[in-house]
Amino acid sequence: MTSRRIVRALLAALLGAGAAAAAGAPAQAATPDRWAFAFMHNPTPPAGLLMDPARQWKSDNIPNSTVSPLVVGRYRVVFPNIASANGVAHVTAVAGDPRWCQVWNYYASGANQIVEVQCYKYAGAAIVPDWSAFTVMYSTSSGPLVGPGTYAYVQGKSTGGTQTSYNPGPGVNTVSHGGIGSGTYKVWLPGVSTGSYDGNLQVTAQHPNSPRRCKVDSWNPGGAGLDVVVRCYDHTGAPADSWFDLTYHRERSVYGAFDPPKHFAYLWTPGWPGPTSYNSVGSVNNLALAGVNLHYIEFHKVGIGQGHVQVTAFKGGSDYCNLQNVWGLSGSVVLVRNVICWTAAGGPASPQSFVTYSSRV
Numbered sequence: 001m002t003s004r005r006i007v008r009a010l011l012a013a014l015l016g017a018g019a020a021a022a023a024g025a026p027a028q029a030a031t032p033d034r035w036a037f038a039f040m041h042n043p044t045p046p047a048g049l050l051m052d053p054a055r056q057w058k059s060d061n062i063p064n065s066t067v068s069p070l071v072v073g074r075y076r077v078v079f080p081n082i083a084s085a086n087g088v089a090h091v092t093a094v095a096g097d098p099r100w101c102q103v104w105n106y107y108a109s110g111a112n113q114i115v116e117v118q119c120y121k122y123a124g125a126a127i128v129p130d131w132s133a134f135t136v137m138y139s140t141s142s143g144p145l146v147g148p149g150t151y152a153y154v155q156g157k158s159t160g161g162t163q164t165s166y167n168p169g170p171g172v173n174t175v176s177h178g179g180i181g182s183g184t185y186k187v188w189l190p191g192v193s194t195g196s197y198d199g200n201l202q203v204t205a206q207h208p209n210s211p212r213r214c215k216v217d218s219w220n221p222g223g224a225g226l227d228v229v230v231r232c233y234d235h236t237g238a239p240a241d242s243w244f245d246l247t248y249h250r251e252r253s254v255y256g257a258f259d260p261p262k263h264f265a266y267l268w269t270p271g272w273p274g275p276t277s278y279n280s281v282g283s284v285n286n287l288a289l290a291g292v293n294l295h296y297i298e299f300h301k302v303g304i305g306q307g308h309v310q311v312t313a314f315k316g317g318s319d320y321c322n323l324q325n326v327w328g329l330s331g332s333v334v335l336v337r338n339v340i341c342w343t344a345a346g347g348p349a350s351p352q353s354f355v356t357y358s359s360r361v
Helices: 003-024
Strands: 034-040 066-069 074-079 087-094 099-109 112-123 126-129 133-140 150-156 162-166 174-176 184-190 200-206 213-222 225-233 243-250 264-268 285-291 294-299 307-313 320-323 328-330 333-342 353-359
Touching (some): 074 133, 087 112, 087 200, 099 320, 112 133, 184 243, 200 307, 200 353, 225 243, 307 333
Parallel strands (some): 087 320, 099 200
Antiparallel strands (some): 074 112, 150 162, 200 243, 307 353, 328 333
16 A cells, blocks of 8 residues: 555544544533644645644544634634634744744634644844644633542733633633833632642734734732743843733643543643642653753643644743653653754753643543
8 A cells, every 4th residue: 555545544434433432422612622733844834734643632522623824824723613702722833943823813613623823933133934844732611620630721811911711610701901111911810729839831823914022021820829920032032921821720731621631741840840740640751962062851641633733932031842752652751852952042941831731631
């Protein structure tokens, strides 16, 4: 059998299995309502390209998400049949050179959920739109939280306040901006903290017409909730206002679900191997410096089925982090080789980041 026929046979099996599972699955009543993740593996895809079947899934159990190019560096990702509102999206570039991807926009179109992504790269001293591989996810929640841990998110406005928000308790998430400097936001997530540094944060810039990057500057857990400072920058590294999406998850997947998936893990590199390093099956997460701006990470025993990785840079300054290559599996060990971090000028930066992996099962 030719390699092309093998790929077609594999895809047919995946789609058939997904359709059967979707037909027999009960309606989802608890968090999250709908979700999807994917790896966009071809930087210059033809219109309607099926994204990597080994690294995509949706809450309807059908791996049929596609991508189409728009203008240079911009893509339209289509997650079929999960149209919704009040969600958030995250994007991480996958490349070995200094570049990044941000959310351009996301919206429902008929039955489908659309996420538009814009990617940029350094070209000498200039920043230009450019094609890039990336990971992308979308999740929306409204129901009660069932099971362990917690999960919350906000879509923060560039002027402060929230556009979309989810909190599993009676408290209301807030985003404040006035009087604290350009590009700086204080996010308050009430009721989700244990009072200790645990869980994981992911932040993605969203801007419809300008290059932006956002990151976690600091996070402060307290008895009443979690206080997070987000800082956003333009392509020169100057502080700049931006919309952004922020997700916090503790002992749950990055898209908010639990059981399934039972297989997920995350870590915060400055806190490793403490309680900010979590493995859902009680196995180990390994972290090693692989270069001046590289972290090699292993998440053991959670690499089952399709999975997803997101990365967010940490600490003050305009440094940012991506994936150098797409993650792989060695048995059930997830190999992230590597998280790669850059300065605003395109040079190597000391790697500090939040990294999360979630399987679908």
